[in-house]
Amino acid sequence: MPTIPVTCGTGTLGRQVTDRLHADGHDVRVLSRRSQPYAVDLRDGRGLDVAVEGVDTIAHCASTPRGGDDTAAGHLIEAAKRAGVPHLVHNSIVGVDRLPLGYYRIKHRVERMIEESGTGWTILRTTQFHDLVLRIVAGAARLPVMPLPAGVRMQPVDSGEVTDRLAELAASAPAGRVPDMGGPEIRALPELARACLGATGRKRPLMPVRLAGKAYAGYRRGDHLSPERAVGKATFEEFLAERFSRPE
Incomplete structure (x- = not known):
């Protein structure tokens, strides 16, 4: 079985990928x-050479909207090249090449860095995780009236299903840019908000808000969606039912 380090192996996605690879019998190195x-620090590369020595594939799950993903990827790529790692798997986001957001621009830059690295690579773009949509709506629900960007739709996908796909890709040969992975349904944001309110037993009036800027225009166009790749299975309501049926 391959030896696979997982960057940010203690994070939301990395922890799931680590658990899945362990369950499949792989030798997994948790990097954080x-x-x-x-113990590694992607910000300056400390510990990376030891962590990737003799491995078959790296699953790169580390990312932060606070910035620095390109710096981290640069250190990881250089360490992978020094160690002769034959395969780097990276999860990215649908729309990074279309939406003019700072975080998306950096994510797209990371994609290009991996593509030009000279090592074997696989990149999977996905739509928004159920968890992210829940956080967005829950944040708006803290107010007496829920402000929501008008005209925006989402295509939430289950992070566990993404985990399964990433684990499959990490255990396979480099495949380049693989088909996107989108959630099973494209839903208007108010519909998702009402589903969240119903699942948590709260009531809030919704207030659509028109925003300015190119990024908002891109969201209204659906640049973050992948309707032709609606391959996810779990719906947002199923995610909510599972999340809020857990004992506290």
Whole structure:
């Protein structure tokens, strides 16, 4: 079985990928700033050479909207090249090449860096995770009236299903840019908000808000959606039912 390090292996997605790869019998190295014996810091590259020595594939799950993904990817790519790692798998986001957002521009830059790295690579773009949509709506629900961007639709996908796909790709040969992975339904944001309110037993009036800027225009066009790749299975309501049926 391949040896596969997972960057940010203690994070939301990385932890799921780590667990899935372990379950499939792979030798997994959890990479994070505090994980032993493979404590690494992607911000400056410390610990990476030891962490990727002799591995078959790297699953790169580390990302932050606070910035620095390109710096982290640069350190990881250089370490992978020094170690002769034959395969780097990376999860990205649908629309990074279309939406003029700073975080998306950096994510797109990371894609190009991996493509030009000279090592084997696989990149999977996905639509928004159910968890992200829940966080957006829950944040708006803190107010007496829920402000929501007018005319915006979402295509939430289950992070567990993305995990399964990433684990499959990490255990396979480099495949380049693979087909996008979108959730099963494209839904208006107010519909998703009402589903969240119903699942949590709250009531809030919704207030559509028209925003300015090219990014908002891109969201209204659906540049973050992948209707032709609606391959996810779990709906947003099924996610909510599972999340809020858990014992506290």
